[in-house]
Amino acid sequence: MSSLAPTTPPPLTGTRLLLGSFAVALATFMNVLDSSIANVAIPTISGNLGVSVDEGTWVITLFAAANAVSIPLTGWLTQRIGQVRLFVGALLLFVLSSWLCGIAPNLTTLLAARILQGAVAGPLIPLSQALLLGSFPKEKSSSALALWAMTATVGPIAGPALGGWITDSYSWSWIFYINVPVGLFAAAVTWAVYRERESKTRKLPIDLVGLASLITWVGALQIMLDKGKDLDWFNSPVIVTLGVVALLGFVFFVIWELTEPNPIIDLRLFKGRNFLAGTIAISVGYAVFFANLVVLPQWLQQNLAYPAVNAGLVTAPLGIFAVILAPIVGKFLPKAELRVLATLSFLGFAAVFFMRSHYTTGVDTYAIVLPTLLQGIPMALFFVPLTAIILSGLSPDKIPAAAGLSNFARVFCGAVGTSLATTAWNDRxxxxxxxxxxxxxxxxxxxxxxxxxxxxxxxxxxxxxxxxxxxxxxxxxxxLGLNDIFWISSVIFVVIIPLIWFTRPARNAAGAGAASGAH
Structure with missing residues (x-):
């Protein structure tokens, strides 16, 4: 297929910039919201469909597995289809799958729809980064990353509270139906604004072996992590089998992709110092953050008898400072040393988790809300500097693949972190x-x-x-077990700070990817 854009289009301006950024940000918000909104509705969904809660949790597991597989394919799909067509197409399929989830008459139909939903959601996050970077002038690319970070941060926070409210007030189907009008609007506006800014495409051979091995090891590992605690981990032959399949599949996948001329995932990106260290730092940090975002509401509901909606509302203040400070960080970023900002973020997280490690069984709501509110400050400094470091020094044609691979590592580590944290909490x-x-x-x-x-x-x-x-x-x-998790989380954030300083200085690093949006 020939290129539709022989040169890089100029940045968007005025109303087109406002509408385009809003539509892409809205799609990002809808995507990340859907990764957590179903969690609190699982008991209701299970009861309505006549299945056990354990069976109902497959609604989360299969979405996560399909999503984990599709995210790293973004770079390869972009080269074949084009950024804009892939983004809009994925959005429309996301709308369709959401509608299918809502009308599902039984668990089998719902799970099939969730697999489709997770698969088509994969490219949306990395492509939203690329499209936003291409929408802004090079010198304002940090503002694009700040806008992306703001929407990506609020979604997982709002999900539990919104999901609980919709489920209690209306029906669980509406946690999926709300995606339909939002997705259609975002797709229409994105196509209207970006259709003439399509990226270059080229026909690539399909790496079927790489794709099959990716699906095998990621799917096996994701299911193992989600079901490990319920099945008593390696005392279960199912978990042992999944672990062996995941390990062998991963080893085969790495060897194959490094020797394949046209790999489905470009693992050679890890040769870049900033990409390697930055991806590890953001992935480990996100794993700890996301694990705590899961266990805290769980503790509030199960042990302090908080209703689902209240547990979600208690964690909601996390978004206040994150939203307020994100645009400020975006403006300040071009003049800042990114590694200093990222370090301050990690120290802030460490301080918040250290505060929580002193909770008692008589803890009041104020003591729970205060660290959550303060956590928004390091949250605002987390995504933007690290994403800028990761994408710095990469050629425009590498940005979608790099964004896809780093997001895959981050999301996947979030699943690993959650599984490890819940298991460690139980053991402690x-x-x-x-x-x-x-x-x-x-x-x-x-x-x-x-x-x-x-x-x-x-x-x-x-x-x-x-x-x-x-x-x-x-x-x-x-x-006491939860306090141990909080304390360990605090220590991890301090221990991984040297990873940030292993990267090379990347002042205004987002500028390296600024032209990437519609290259």
Whole structure:
């Protein structure tokens, strides 16, 4: 296919810039929102479709697996189809799959629609970065990244609260139906603004072996991570089998892609120092951040009896500073040392998680909300500088592939981090419960006195007092286990700071990719 744009189009201006940026940002928001909006609705969906909650969680698992496979294919698909056609086509298919999710009469149909939805959602995030970078003048490319970061940040935060409200107030189907008008509007505006700014395309042979191996190892690993805790990890033959398939598939995939003349994913991008270190830093950081974004509402609902909507609202203040500061960071970025900003972000995250590591079972809402509110500050400094570092020094034709591969690593590490955090939380809870239980018994005067106090204060029988004490002990063990997760998270953010300084200076690094949007 011949190029539709022999030269790089000039940046957008005026109304076209405003509309184009809004449409692309809206598509990004819809995509990242959908990755978390279904989480709180799983019990309702399962009940309505007559399946167990464990079966219902496949709604999340299969979306994540399909999404993880398709994200790194963005670069290859872009070269064959073109950025604009791929973005708009993926958006329209996302709308169709959302509608199919909403009307699904049974779990099988819903899962098939979620697989399609996850697959077509993959290219939207990296292409939104590329389109926004191409919309702005080179010197304002950091503002484009700031706009992208703002929408990508708010989505996962708003998802649980919005999903809970829609499910409670209307029907779970509407968490999918709302994508239809939003997606159609975003697709129409994007096509109107960008259709004459299509990127160069060329016919490439399809690397079927690479594609098959990618689907195999990513799918196996994603399902293993999502189902590992439920199946007791490597005590389950299913998990062992999935682990072996994922490992062998990954090794084969890497060897094949590095020796294939036209690989479906360009792993040679990792030869770049900034791409390698920047991708690892943003992926590990996002894994820790996202894992905590999952376990905190889970603890609030299961142990502090917060309703789903309230648990979502308590985490919502994270978006306040993130949204307010994002455009400020965008304007400040061209004059800043990106590595300093990223370091401040990591130190901010470490401080927030350290604050949370001192929670007690009697923690009030203020103590929960304050660190969440403050976390918005490092959040605003997280995506933009690191993304700019990752894309710095790359030729325009490499940007979609680089954005796709780095986003794949980030999203995939988010899934790994969540799985590791929930498993570690469970293990630490068991350990703390065992240690606390050792202090109980008739030979411990403190324990005997506590039971006597419970019986007198609450007018309980001896058996009721023991049951009450056991519940309190369980709650304390869960709290101590979660505090361990918060503390470890704080340490990880400090430990990975040297990765940032392994990169080369990239002042206004986003400028390197500024022309990438419609190259």
């Amino acid at each position: 809870t068991i350990l703390h419960h065992s240690q606390l239980a050792e202090q109980t018994g008739p030979n411990n005067p403190t324990y005997v006195a506590a039971l006597d106090s419970i019986q007198r204060t609450l007018n309980f029988s001896p058996d009721q007092a023991v049951a009450f004490f056991e519940r309190s002990l369980n709650s304390q063990a869960v709290m």
